[in-house]
Amino acid sequence: MVEQALSEQLVVVPTPVPEAPTEHIVKKGETLFGIAKDYGVEWKPFCVENRLNDCNVIMPGQKLTVIITDEAKERVKQLPARFFEPKYRYSFTDCSKTKRGFCVFSRPGGDKVCNMEVTILKRDFGLSDEEARSWLAAPKERMFLKAGTMIDGLSFGHGYWQGPVLVKQDMWYVEGRIGERTFGQFEACCNFFPIAAAPTSTVEAVPVEQEPPVVTESAPLAEEPPAEVVPEAEAEEEMIEPFHITAAEAAGKPRCEVQAGLGIYGNRVYEGNWVYGETICYIWKDGEWQAGPGLYAMFGSGESTGSAFHNKEYGVGFQLGIQRNWVNGRNHLATFDLKGRLLYDKSWGANPDSGYHFSQKGLKLGIYTGYAEKINNEGDLVGVIGEYWKSFGGSVKSTWAAQPVQDRGSLGAAVFYETKISDDNLWRIRYIGGVKHTNWDKQNWLQLTPEFRYDDWLMFGPQLTLPLGISHLNQPLSHGDLTTIGAFMRVELGKKIREIDANNREGQLEFIPAEGASEPPSDGQLEFVPPPAATP
Structure with missing residues (x-):
């Protein structure tokens, strides 16, 4: 009787459901x-x-x-459809530098980030080096993504697009998980994107056809048996390469950089101009490292402001470059460059008034090195640059019998800081300061340069060069005589060449014009559908 009375007094209290935020x-x-x-x-x-x-x-x-x-x-x-469009325009093919807004992934396929997968996972998703390599090595499920699907974001070589991104083509990708996070990687172009977990609900959904379970007041309150824990089967160890080479690169297609520049300068005793050009093609790649050969050429001329003396110099030869791109210990993107150059060099000059003339030829060895580090999300950079030139194996012919072979070399080092000066990040400025020693007159210099940069391909600006003391070869000139003012312009076409190539080979972002961006899909969900009947 007591048990029956207690049973009749039992009241089933529903579990409280937390309020939705x-x-x-x-x-x-x-x-x-x-x-x-x-x-x-x-x-x-x-x-x-x-x-x-x-x-x-x-x-x-x-x-x-x-x-x-x-x-x-x-x-x-x-509201008109225009209200929901982006309030800005971006006409360049790679809009990942703005890192915001609505864009379209229209022509996937190529090598946008295929040789820097570890770097991208660390930079854009905060994974450690070990986590990134673990994700790449782990077995993954091959999935199919239907055209018209929206994803939250997408990784590119220049940065992370924070979305939303509309995928306009059917895409195959692999999906992998590390910890509580899941990422997808497109097979055609290696770009990564995050896969968010489905939104959790505080109320359990019940199918319409099925009546919810009823708990009677007299029902015994039995505990559910614990679920059986089934150990995961150990995945077979997969041998993978430490780097990814695209089909185009495996077929021998190099990645080339092209630079050219010119400048003028002058002081109270001398004025002149210079021009140079170089190219390098990285034909060997191994993860973060790449290397390859190239060509280098330079020409300069000048004349005295106090006499009829004038001279010219040119050099042409080969160079070999090594480059590394990685995420350093401060979790910053970093780049290291080293180039070795060997030129045939010739210089000549004359003074018609006195009848003096000379010509000199020989070899010139050059070494260039640079390090740059991205220090924040705005793309600000800090770095250091060094350059060394040394003449050797030369001979000279001159009307002055005692004229020695002149060392046309120099040694310089500089530091720089680069930041944006326009909201769209196209215009930037690099403040450069450094010291230089010129071998031919044993003179030390301080160089100060504000370098204006447009879209990472056009650079120009003034340059101020101040003497640090006066060498014995420049006596009795003064500091004012040697203070030199110049200007320069330079173009770096490697990025533009790759962008032109990318129009045919790589996945690109196309910014939707105002009149065409009215109705992106509103569900915003990844849609996984069975693969099409045709073999991909």
Whole structure:
């Protein structure tokens, strides 16, 4: 009787369901599109509900309400499609440098990041070197992504696009997990993208056809047996290469850099000009390292401001370059360059008034080295540059019998800091300061240069060169006599060559024009469908 009385008094108390959050505080790297997807709401009403002027721009720390009212949904229908378009334009093919907004992944295929996968995983997703290599080595599932799917973001060589990104072609990719995070990697181009977990709900869904289970008051409260733990089968150890070579690179296609520059300079005793050009093709690649041969040529001329003396010099030869791109111990992207050069060098000059003339020929050895490090998300750089030239094996012919062979070499070192000067990051400035020693007159110099840079291919600016003391060969000249003012312009075409090539071979981002960006998909979910009948 007692047991029956107690049983009749038992009351089943439902487990309390935590209340759904009403607001979200924006974290660094989040987008409105991604936040809306996490909470299971449509992004357009989400934008309207929070009274945003630009649905593509939210700031860390900003509070957003996640409760969408009917008024906001109705307001979406009343607003013109133009309201939901990005409020800026970006016409370049690789828009990853802006790191925000809506874009289209239209022609995947190529080697955008295929030789820097570890670097990308560390840079864009914060993985350690061990985690990145573990993810690449682990077995993965091959998946199919339908055209028209939206993803939260996408990795590129220049940076991480924070999305949303609309994939316009059917794409195969591999999916892998490390810890609580899942990433996808497109097979055609090696670009990575994050795969967010499905939004969790505080209420368990019950199918319509199925009645919810009923717990009677007299039912015994039995504990469920613990689930059997089945150990995971150990994956077979997979032998993989430490680097990825694309089909084009495996077929022997080199990655080439081209530079050319010119400049003028002058002081109270001498004025002149110079021009140079170089190319290097990295035909050997091994993970973070690449190397290859190239050509180098230079020409300079000048004349005295106090006499009829004038002279010229040219050099032409070969160079070998080594480059490393990696994420350093401070988790910063870094680049190291080393180039060795060997030139045939010839110089000649004359003074018609006195009848003096000379010519000299020989070899010149050159070494260039540089290190640059990206220090923040704005792309600011710090770095150091060094250059050494040494003449050897020369001979001279001159009307002055005692004229020695002149060493046309020099030694210089400089540091720099680079930052943006325009919001779109196309215009940048590099502040350069360094010292230099010229062998022919045993003179030391201080060089100061503000270098203006446009889109990483056009560089120009003034240069101020100040004497540090006066060498015995330049006596009795003064500091004012030797203070030199110059200007220069340089182009670096390696990136542009790759971009032209990428139009045919690589996945590119196409910015949607204002008149064509009216209706991106609103569900924002990755859609996994069975592969098509045709073999990919």
